[in-house]
Structures are given as structure tokens and as C-alpha cells.
């Protein structure tokens with residue numbers, strides 16, 4: 001499960017990428033936000 005929930009359509013999200021960033025074998029999500037720092041959601 002993702003550690004943080006995020007709402008689509010309420011924030012200025014311009015890009016979502018999925019990939020195994022931390023190398024634990026589960027897909028993680030990188031959320032690009034307009035005007036703020038990108039966020040990485042690790043799927044533990």
C-alpha cells in the first residue's frame with residue numbers, strides 16, 4: 001500500500017511516473033506538482 005494518499009483533480013498535478021525507485025521490487029509513484037516540489041510515494 002502507498003504510504004500517502006493523493007487526490008487527483010484537486011491539485012495541479014502535471015505528471016505521474018511509476019517505477020521501483022528504492023529497489024524493493026514494488027512500484028513507487030513520483031508525482032509532479034505545478035509550483036511545488038515533486039513528491040515520491042514509496043510503495044512498501
Ligand SMILES: [Ca+2]
Nearest residue numbers: 022024026028
Ligand atoms: Ca519500491
